[in-house]
Amino acid sequence: MGRPQRNQQVRRELLDTGMQLLSEQGYHGTGIKEVLDRVQVPKGSFYHYFDSKEAFTAEIITDYIEGLLKLMDTQLARSTSGPRETIRHLYSLMITEFERRGCIRGCLLGNLAAEIGASSQRCQKALQDAYRNWLRRFLPLIEAGQQQGEFRDDLDATLLADLFWNHWEGGILRMKMEGHAHGLRRNLDVLLDELMAPAGK
Amino acid sequence: MGRPQRNQQVRRELLDTGMQLLSEQGYHGTGIKEVLDRVQVPKGSFYHYFDSKEAFTAEIITDYIEGLLKLMDTQLARSTSGPRETIRHLYSLMITEFERRGCIRGCLLGNLAAEIGASSQRCQKALQDAYRNWLRRFLPLIEAGQQQGEFRDDLDATLLADLFWNHWEGGILRMKMEGHAHGLRRNLDVLLDELMAPAGK
Numbered sequence: 001m002g003r004p005q006r007n008q009q010v011r012r013e014l015l016d017t018g019m020q021l022l023s024e025q026g027y028h029g030t031g032i033k034e035v036l037d038r039v040q041v042p043k044g045s046f047y048h049y050f051d052s053k054e055a056f057t058a059e060i061i062t063d064y065i066e067g068l069l070k071l072m073d074t075q076l077a078r079s080t081s082g083p084r085e086t087i088r089h090l091y092s093l094m095i096t097e098f099e100r101r102g103c104i105r106g107c108l109l110g111n112l113a114a115e116i117g118a119s120s121q122r123c124q125k126a127l128q129d130a131y132r133n134w135l136r137r138f139l140p141l142i143e144a145g146q147q148q149g150e151f152r153d154d155l156d157a158t159l160l161a162d163l164f165w166n167h168w169e170g171g172i173l174r175m176k177m178e179g180h181a182h183g184l185r186r187n188l189d190v191l192l193d194e195l196m197a198p199a200g201k
Numbered sequence: 202m203g204r205p206q207r208n209q210q211v212r213r214e215l216l217d218t219g220m221q222l223l224s225e226q227g228y229h230g231t232g233i234k235e236v237l238d239r240v241q242v243p244k245g246s247f248y249h250y251f252d253s254k255e256a257f258t259a260e261i262i263t264d265y266i267e268g269l270l271k272l273m274d275t276q277l278a279r280s281t282s283g284p285r286e287t288i289r290h291l292y293s294l295m296i297t298e299f300e301r302r303g304c305i306r307g308c309l310l311g312n313l314a315a316e317i318g319a320s321s322q323r324c325q326k327a328l329q330d331a332y333r334n335w336l337r338r339f340l341p342l343i344e345a346g347q348q349q350g351e352f353r354d355d356l357d358a359t360l361l362a363d364l365f366w367n368h369w370e371g372g373i374l375r376m377k378m379e380g381h382a383h384g385l386r387r388n389l390d391v392l393l394d395e396l397m398a399p400a401g402k
Binding site: 024025026027028029102103104105106110111113114115116117118119124127128131154155159162163165166167168169170171173174176177178179183187190191194195199 | 226227304305325332356360363364371372396400
């Protein structure tokens with residue numbers, strides 16, 4: 001394998017391992033040395049791949065949201081249901097994935113927003129971009145749902161999307177506090193079927 | 202000053218400093234040494250006051266929610282408005298306090314839930330107790346609001362309180378990501394005036 005290709009592979013492995021450790025241990029709890037040890041890369045070579053721990057984390061944030069958006073695209077392409085059921089199915093899949101991992105990880109974006117969202121400018125910027133990219137996929141679902149009478153249209157679609165995000169992330173914090181996702185699953189239904197529903201549905 | 206009283210004072214200072222540092226830097230980002238240095242207490246004496254960093258943090262969680270509940274009690278005793286306006290006033294005060302500190306700190310419970318909610322059993326237990334104590338104060342407000350026709354009563358009061366908490370905590374994550382509290386303030390109004398309002402209000 002040629003050197004550039006090998007470099008690409010190591011870079012990929014560093015990002016994947018970093019994502020896993022950041023999800024489980026947070027920013028301050030994750031040492032670069034631990035990442036390098038797991039990927040079996042010599043200590044000095046981290047800066048060959050990334051400028052700093054902050055730059056590394058910002059890239060992981062971008063990677064994480066891209067993975068999530070790919071999942072959304074796949075589901076959207078497959079879906080034969082209306083917007084509301086598509087959203088329910090997509091977020092139920094994520095809950096199932098949280099449960100599979102023992103409700104430990106939660107959402108990397110929410111975790112990092114809580115921990116360093118306000119203290120690292122570079123990560124803050126990456127988080128803002130991640131939110132905007134999510135919104136670009138999610139907003140058309142809300143708008144379509146409003147047009148089809150599944151969601152209330154007395155509130156702006158951007159506002160509904162915004163409320164959905166806050167709700168979801170707050171629910172994930174509760175999941176981590178409670179050690180199970182029962183509330184998260186129930187609240188997803190309440191959100192879609194009650195709070196976001198048209199009046200007198 | 203006698204020794205027990207001095208001990209109490211040092212203990213108090215350790216808890217206050219710990220709360221400040223945990224709020225700004227998170228669990229893993231806060232070293233016990235830093236706390237001790239700020240309070241100017243010799244390194245060895247931490248374990249005279251607390252069993253472990255985890256026990257120290259759990260006690261700070263309890264302290265934090267007690268402070269919040271005292272604020273709630275003061276506001277409730279003073280309030281001459283209905284439940285909805287009382288809640289709006291109380292949470293607006295908190296937003297103003299966030300803004301005063303540059304939207305950096307957020308809610309210690311949410312921060313710690315994100316970072317160690319699922320990994321430290323002792324802190325998880327303290328977070329669960331904190332939530333239950335908050336609910337004990339908040340639930341009567343929702344129930345009174347339902348009785349007075351300010352809040353919808355087609356959803357259970359406990360569920361509405363639950364949704365409010367998730368919403369608030371998710372909104373704080375957004376505040377930290379965005380660097381301002383405009384969305385948090387707007388969403389508080391949307392939540393109280395639209396999502397929690399009776400149908401056809």
